[in-house]
Amino acid sequence: xxxxLNIIELPKSDxxxxxxxxxxxxxxxxxxxxxxxxxxxxxIPPERIAKMSGIGCSSxxxxxxxxxxxxxxxxxxxxxxxxxxxxxxxxxxxxxGVSGDGDTASIGMGQFVHAIRRNLNMVYIIENNGVYGLxxxxxxxxxxxxxxxxxAEENRQNPIDLCAMAxxxxxxxxxxxxxxxxxQLTALIKAAMSHRGIAVIDVISPCVTFANNEEFFRSYGYxxxxxxxxxxxxxxxxxxxxxxxxxxxxxxxxIELFDGATLRLETxxxxxxxxxxxAALAAIHKAEVDKMHVTGLxxxxxxxxxLDEELTLSDTPLVDLSDDxxxxxxxxxxxxxxxxxx
Amino acid sequence: xxxxxxxxxxxxxxxxGTGSQSANLILLQTMFEMGVPVSGKNLFPSNISxxxxxxxxxxxxxxxxxxxxxxxxxxxxxxxxxxxxLEKLEQGTVVIYNSDVKLPVERDDLILYPVPMTKIxxxxxxxxxxxxxxxxxxxxxxxxLGLDEAKLEAAxxxxxxxxxxxxELNLEALQLGRQFxxxxxxxxxxxxxxxxxxxxxxxxxxxNEAVALGSIFGGIGLLSWYPITPASSVAEELIDHLxxxxxxxxxxxxxxxxxxxxxxxxxxxVVGAGWAGIRAMSCTSGPGISLMSEFIGLSYFAEVxxxxxxxxxxxxxxxxxxxxxxxxxxxxxxxxxxxxQHIVLIPGTVEECFEYAWRAFDYAERxxxxxxxxxxxxxxxNRWVCKGFDYPDAMDRGKVIRSxxxxxxxxxxxxxxxxxxxxxxxxxxxxxxLEPILSRGTGHDEDGVYSENPEIYAANMQRLARKIEGARxxxxxxxxxxxxxxxxxxxFYGSMENTIQEIDDILEETGLKVSQCRVRxxxxxxxxxxxxxxxxxxxxxxxxxxxxxYGILRTELPIELVPKVHSVAFSDGIxxxxxxxxxxxxxxxxxxxx
Numbered sequence: 001x002x003x004x005l006n007i008i009e010l011p012k013s014d015x016x017x018x019x020x021x022x023x024x025x026x027x028x029x030x031x032x033x034x035x036x037x038x039x040x041x042x043x044i045p046p047e048r049i050a051k052m053s054g055i056g057c058s059s060x061x062x063x064x065x066x067x068x069x070x071x072x073x074x075x076x077x078x079x080x081x082x083x084x085x086x087x088x089x090x091x092x093x094x095x096x097g098v099s100g101d102g103d104t105a106s107i108g109m110g111q112f113v114h115a116i117r118r119n120l121n122m123v124y125i126i127e128n129n130g131v132y133g134l135x136x137x138x139x140x141x142x143x144x145x146x147x148x149x150x151x152a153e154e155n156r157q158n159p160i161d162l163c164a165m166a167x168x169x170x171x172x173x174x175x176x177x178x179x180x181x182x183x184q185l186t187a188l189i190k191a192a193m194s195h196r197g198i199a200v201i202d203v204i205s206p207c208v209t210f211a212n213n214e215e216f217f218r219s220y221g222y223x224x225x226x227x228x229x230x231x232x233x234x235x236x237x238x239x240x241x242x243x244x245x246x247x248x249x250x251x252x253x254x255i256e257l258f259d260g261a262t263l264r265l266e267t268x269x270x271x272x273x274x275x276x277x278x279a280a281l282a283a284i285h286k287a288e289v290d291k292m293h294v295t296g297l298x299x300x301x302x303x304x305x306x307l308d309e310e311l312t313l314s315d316t317p318l319v320d321l322s323d324d325x326x327x328x329x330x331x332x333x334x335x336x337x338x339x340x341x342x
Numbered sequence: 343x344x345x346x347x348x349x350x351x352x353x354x355x356x357x358x359g360t361g362s363q364s365a366n367l368i369l370l371q372t373m374f375e376m377g378v379p380v381s382g383k384n385l386f387p388s389n390i391s392x393x394x395x396x397x398x399x400x401x402x403x404x405x406x407x408x409x410x411x412x413x414x415x416x417x418x419x420x421x422x423x424x425x426x427x428l429e430k431l432e433q434g435t436v437v438i439y440n441s442d443v444k445l446p447v448e449r450d451d452l453i454l455y456p457v458p459m460t461k462i463x464x465x466x467x468x469x470x471x472x473x474x475x476x477x478x479x480x481x482x483x484x485x486x487l488g489l490d491e492a493k494l495e496a497a498x499x500x501x502x503x504x505x506x507x508x509x510e511l512n513l514e515a516l517q518l519g520r521q522f523x524x525x526x527x528x529x530x531x532x533x534x535x536x537x538x539x540x541x542x543x544x545x546x547x548x549x550n551e552a553v554a555l556g557s558i559f560g561g562i563g564l565l566s567w568y569p570i571t572p573a574s575s576v577a578e579e580l581i582d583h584l585x586x587x588x589x590x591x592x593x594x595x596x597x598x599x600x601x602x603x604x605x606x607x608x609x610x611x612v613v614g615a616g617w618a619g620i621r622a623m624s625c626t627s628g629p630g631i632s633l634m635s636e637f638i639g640l641s642y643f644a645e646v647x648x649x650x651x652x653x654x655x656x657x658x659x660x661x662x663x664x665x666x667x668x669x670x671x672x673x674x675x676x677x678x679x680x681x682x683q684h685i686v687l688i689p690g691t692v693e694e695c696f697e698y699a700w701r702a703f704d705y706a707e708r709x710x711x712x713x714x715x716x717x718x719x720x721x722x723x724n725r726w727v728c729k730g731f732d733y734p735d736a737m738d739r740g741k742v743i744r745s746x747x748x749x750x751x752x753x754x755x756x757x758x759x760x761x762x763x764x765x766x767x768x769x770x771x772x773x774x775x776l777e778p779i780l781s782r783g784t785g786h787d788e789d790g791v792y793s794e795n796p797e798i799y800a801a802n803m804q805r806l807a808r809k810i811e812g813a814r815x816x817x818x819x820x821x822x823x824x825x826x827x828x829x830x831x832x833x834f835y836g837s838m839e840n841t842i843q844e845i846d847d848i849l850e851e852t853g854l855k856v857s858q859c860r861v862r863x864x865x866x867x868x869x870x871x872x873x874x875x876x877x878x879x880x881x882x883x884x885x886x887x888x889x890x891x892y893g894i895l896r897t898e899l900p901i902e903l904v905p906k907v908h909s910v911a912f913s914d915g916i917x918x919x920x921x922x923x924x925x926x927x928x929x930x931x932x933x934x935x936x
Contacts, residue, residue, distance in 0.1 A: 047775030050618070063780055063792070070772035071780040072617055072644075074610070075636055081566075081602070081610025082617070088564050088598040089618035090773050111610070114603040307600075314594040318563045319619040319771065321596055323737045326561035326621070328587045330733045333559065336587075337730050340545040 007043035007239060015040040017064040027179035027205030027220075028058050028127045032065040034182060035096065035125075038189040039066060042237060042261075049094045050086060054079040054108060057134050058100035058127035058205070066096075077108025080115035083122055084307070090317045091308040094193060095122035101142040102132045105160045112162070116169045116198055118307040123192040124200045126162055127179070129207040130218040137210030144291070147218070149211040164284045166200045167277050167299045173199035174280070174299040178223050179206070184295060187233040187263065191297070194238075196258035197306050204293055223293055230272045230283065230296030231265035255300055265297060274300045346532040348378055351410035352399040352483070354417040355427045359391030361473035362419070364501050365480045366397040370546070370725060371497035372489050373401060377540035381407035381840070383724050383917050388571070388663040394423045401535060407726075408841040411921045414533060415486075417479050419459070421445060428452075436531045438482050440475060453531045455523065457482045462518045467511060474515045481519020487535040547728045549721040552692040553625070553651055554579035556699025558587050558597070559734050563620030566600045566611035568630060571663050572719035573653040576625035577601075605630035609637035609650070616647040617781060619742065619771040621703040623649040628657045628670045631677060638712050639678025640783040642806070645758070645767070647706035647713075647740070650674075651699075654718035656915045665915030666719035668836055671890040674714045675864050681803060683810050685817065686714040686864040690839030694862070695721065696731040698818070707740035709766060709813050718885070720917040721837040741768045749776050757781075757790040758802065765809030810865060817863035820870050824857040830931065831877035833870065835861040835891060837917070838883060844920035845883075849927065856881075856927075861891065866898055874899060879934055880907045881927055885918055887911060908934060 003011045015036045020029050039049060046068035053059035055076035062071040074082040079097050087095055104112045104126050115124065130143040137149065141160045148154035166174045173195045177185040185203065192199035204223050206212050212219045217226075231253075238260030251267040255274065265274070273279060280298040287294035314321065352369075356362035363384065370382040381400050387393035398409045412432050418424055418439035425445070431437065433451040441456035459482075463474035477498075484494055495513060502508040523529065553576050557565070567577040581599055588596045598615075602608035608624045615622035626634065631652050641648040656662035657669045674686055685705055687698040698715055706713040741762075743749050749770070757779045758767045767788075770776040779790040786802070787793040824831075834842055839860055849856055859873040874880050874895070882892040889909030896904050910926045912918075 047773060047778070050772045068778055070778045073780055073782040075640055075783060078606065078610045081607035082614035084600065085564055085566065085611035085614025085622060086618035086772065089615045089620040093773050110603050111607050114607065311598050312594050313598055314590045314596050315592065318596060318598070319773070323561060325590065326563065326596060327559055327737065332587055333731065333733050340547065341543065
């Protein structure tokens with residue numbers, strides 16, 4: 001039997017990680033599998049990826065995927081700032097940040113919004129289950145009003161919708177998905193990897209241990225019954241000519257991505273235009289009112305400049321510059337001192 | 343009357359936001375250009391416009407740079423402090439005041455020079471009168487003290503950066519102030535400035551600018567910062583100098599500068615950049631260090647190079663944001679939860695600010711940990727005489743494996759395996775494809791894999807302690823100035839360097855000869871212990887309440903040496919005045935020798 005290789009001739013095992021220690025059935029493990037598949041199928045060399053995380057169940061997952069990539073399991077809510085520094089050092093790496101709803105929507109809110117504001121070139125995945133799993137199931141700030149986890153009062157506070165927030169901040173790529181929707185999630189994560197700029201993907205990822213009862217809006221059962229898909233996304237890599245791809249029968253819209261890949265959004269119900277921020281916010285709002293989850297590529301804008309572009313950093317990643325390129329010459333110091341002395 | 347030449351203190355009372363800082367800097371620069379040893383201290387409020395500010399100029403042939411015990415010449419511009427400023431003056435003090443401020447000067451034991459500054463300024467430009475009146479007092483002072491006209495004009499032109507209109511206007515104000523004193527007043531005070539030989543190599547610079555330049559020459563690749571007094575000017579000077587010093591052939595930058603959303607993020611960016619292989623730094627003050635502490639702990643435990651400059655201001659909490667102190671020493675030495683210990687570099691001069699700024703990166707990469715630069719507002723935000731900066735040594739990038747061949751030379755590579763026996767393990771960088779690891783702030787084994795194993799944890803912590811211990815004598819050694827008597831030794835650090843000689847001279851007048859030991863880094867160099875060993879009594883002198891360096895010495899010195907070490911610690915926010923500390927030293931010695 002021959003082992004299947006990707007376009008850079010690596011087996012999928014080169015993209016796998018250690019066995020997961022999360023609870024069996026955890027949505028996060030499904031997402032890890034999707035990340036492995038997406039990176040492998042996109043043919044990104046593992047050493048060109050850096051996986052970043054904060055603290056929490058979700059943030060443990062970088063141990064379980066991409067074992068040949070460097071990674072940093074940082075501090076609670078601080079993944080964005082560490083990624084920012086690392087990205088300035090080496091802007092050519094593909095940064096995949098994994099965070100949770102506690103890590104992003106509470107303790108890390110400041111860093112989340114500022115990473116978006118700067119349009120840091122990274123994939124930002126939130127594995128969003130509505131509870132703090134690692135500290136035994138406390139509600140997080142994304143849990144919906146009226147949602148109730150097992151053996152608890154229902155939540156009465158308004159939720160923070162991270163996608164709506166990202167859209168309001170002008171985020172260049174905003175998507176919502178579900179850990180159980182493997183095809184959609186794979187297409188979106190692949191597209192996010194092909195995007196230049198920050199790509200926020202808020203993934204509903206049920207916590208099977210503390211909040212998988214039907215009264216909880218992020219349980220498997222509830223999401224399956226109450227998901228509204230904006231479209232059916234398909235990722236077409238840059239190395240596959242579009243004519244070779246099956247053209248779907250119905251309506252579709254193509255999104256051109258930075259690396260030449262295409263994200264094809266097949267219409268499933270009403271037409272949806274991901275370049276329309278107002279439509280995106282309306283869709284999120286409607287879903288909230290209807291106690292539904294809207295999934296798909298909510299918003300996309302390819303025109304924005306990334307942080308490293310704004311800073312006009314040297315073409316060579318800073319980490320690859322020689323000591324001589326990093327230190328001004330003796331003559332430069334002599335000139336400076338002469339100027340001070342004049 | 344006997345003339346008093348180059349030995350007096352001028353106090354200039356103004357309101358902030360009125361342009362008085364420009365006037366004061368012109369005065370300082372002029373005297374400096376005349377070759378006169380001079381220092382200036384800005385006592386400013388935490389406010390942008392309208393609150394009291396004092397500028398203290400010490401003119402001293404002896405080279406004393408502290409504010410001095412008393413004011414000899416008082417300039418009065420500010421209504422708000424008028425009465426109190428007058429009250430404090432000793433008999434015979436010269437008072438140059440704005441006579442257009444209709445407030446009484448009811449003392450007949452002072453030498454009074456009323457100058458209608460507002461009127462003169464209004465005559466030139468009514469709209470800008472408030473600002474121009476400051477230049478009028480510079481003119482008046484220049485006449486009283488006999489400042490060189492050409493040097494004064496050059497200093498003024500330098501201050502206004504070639505803006506011709508501003509230069510002309512202010513020049514006129516200067517001359518009118520000068521002329522008024524010459525024509526209308528009878529100058530009857532003894533204070534005179536006399537020209538000295540000017541060191542052609544010397545110039546005036548703030549410590550913070552020296553830190554910024556040292557970092558640039560140290561190969562900084564990322565500066566992330568959050569605005570805070572008194573550290574902001576480190577970042578601002580860096581930003582000013584980068585375009586000339588750090589662009590590549592395409593005109594693109596080789597250093598990223600990010601104004602972060604807070605100090606948490608600023609520190610995170612430093613750690614991220616250090617992890618990914620570049621030299622990164624942040625500059626802040628005490629409140630920022632509090633927030634950065636979680637990342638400083640991560641840097642220590644995950645062993646990521648990071649440089650943080652703490653430009654001390656007065657704590658606790660928000661404290662006195664625009665005043666100076668050495669109150670963060672223990673904070674930076676032990677920042678982070680659990681057992682931690684950090685390398686701290688403590689410059690005492692602007693030359694050392696430059697040097698330690700580039701060295702900090704070498705130490706951070708060599709020891710794969712946080713290195714602090716420890717300055718303060720006094721050294722950072724006031725202008726000091728500088729003889730120049732030496733070009734840095736070749737960079738020490740530490741134990742980074744950059745090729746497969748290099749990796750193969752290491753037997754049993756593990757990210758945290760101590761193969762050389764110095765506690766420092768080798769590291770690989772993201773993007774290299776060499777021995778990838780998932781770095782973490784959680785417990786880990788020698789390969790970097792998560793571990794809660796008790797033996798592994800304890801061994802790792804011992805290695806970290808050994809690693810920092812190994813740095814001790816590689817860091818800048820203390821500067822020793824010893825007396826033959828070896829009776830009393832004074833240990834001090836940082837900006838106290840600028841007051842110590844005056845303290846020493848005051849003590850010597852009482853017949854007491856003291857040795858000096860200026861500590862320049864933590865952990866303490868072994869020379870410090872030897873200094874303590876050699877002396878009968880040791881005083882640890884510092885600008886805080888609790889004697890933080892004294893506490894560190896008590897912890898780290900052999901127990902039999904501790905009884906001879908005593909603390910003199912005092913802080914009121916004002917840069918140290920020699921007599922205040924000298925008197926406290928004498929009190930302590932008296933107590934000890936009872």
